[in-house]
Amino acid sequence: MLDVLEELSKDKQWATTLFLKVEAEAVPEMSAKYGITAVPTCVLVKKQVKVDEVNGANVPELMKKLKTHCPVAGSETTGPQVDLNTRLKKLINSAPVILFMKGCPDEPRCGFSRQTVQLLTEQGVKFNTFDILTDNDVRQGLKTYSNWPTYPQLYIKGELIGGLDILKELVESGEFKSMLPKQESMEVRLRALINQQPIMLFMKGTPEEARCGFSRTMIQILSEVGAKYGYFDILGDNDVRQELKKFSNWPTYPQLYVKGELVGGLDIIKELKESGELSDMLKDAQ
Template identity: 60%
Template sequence: MDGAHAPELTKKVQRLAVTGSPVGAAESSTTDLNQRLKKLINAAPCMLFMKGSSQEPRCGFSRQIVALLKEHNIQYSSFDILSDEEVRQGLKIYSNWPTYPQLYANGELVGGLDIVKELAESGELENTCPKAVTLEHRLKTTINQSPVMLFIKGNKEAARCGFSRQTLEIMNSTGVDYDTFDILQDEEVRQGLKTYSNWPTYPQLYVKGELIGGLDIIKELLESGDLVSVLKGEA
């Protein structure tokens, strides 16, 4: 064609061959956005799309819904729609809900502030959304994660203190299978477990959910020949 820029025309033809047409490209873009929105909605059992964050809401409606969720001890994650215009506009169409905030539970739209207020007043909010897990429940779950649980500084591959290193050497010598939890990675567990177990130091060894003790106790059990039977829950 007269006046055509051959290389550029070739590129355009190649792009259209891939997408099918400009309409096909738009449809592909919409599909990608919908997949992203679905992933965000399912990022947590309870997801709140709001203006700002749960620590700093950026509008009155968002502030009110955060207060309600906190009051009813609902565990949730949030997404700041002000940080992403594509999500902000796309979610309105995806969910067929034109305003914010928007609350989702288990991937399904619950609604906005008015709906959440109604659920709170009727006592249904706790049944609709997952409640926050207490520290005590979390500690119990972690302690019972394995029949033999060792709370140390570091992990099986790399102890982060001398006491933890000695404990790992003893545990490995028994041939008994066990799991570890790195208290340096979780300050809440690190401090909470001291109070929960009434044992102020680490390492801490648990068998079938019961505290055995720290390094000194483990050494005593090793010397007496009882350690393996204790680890196996036979003593």
């Protein structure tokens, strides 16, 4: 809970709320005043009057109470926020098991993400990842959307499971295996990904932060012709990364698909752009 409170204290949406940490035994008179009988306990105070409390390490309940009692900076509902929520829902449901983390499985950018990846790998789980460091809108928006203020966040079948501590408890209790979806064949999964949108790009990284020069150039070309497309970061899923090469009989990335059919990699896309065929092809698909 201390980690959660520290994260919340840095979040701009709670800029009008003051977060304080108190050692219950060190200040017995304060513990008595607010009726503290166990730790951790989070007390919400307005004008020196206790208005609510959360007992135990209950993050969702804490977030619910905060939203009830504490003003959120810039909380007006806007069109972009609605669009972001739609995007978050799609991301959460983009794979049966998806981990929102800092970095990627090959290069986690924090200890909690590293431990979570290791634990999922040890359990033999096939999972996708999303690097929240590459997209600040997702990073901030998902905290509010899921009512969970820290990362990593693990979702199964579109439902939030929680962070590292909850995952550890579920694994230790034996519950985790029963929560996992039945594994579909890789061919079925690849076909579903390829047909997720009329134009799909399988690349290294994201359009906002491409992780290789070829992917970066491909993004630039698609932007120049005004293409609307979906993408899949193959660095976040090694199974897809390796198996798609065999499935499509194309050994490199990026790979561009239109209406479920492979068009090719960067060299072919360059040729199609120069000949004028690319714009017509993508326009027909959108």
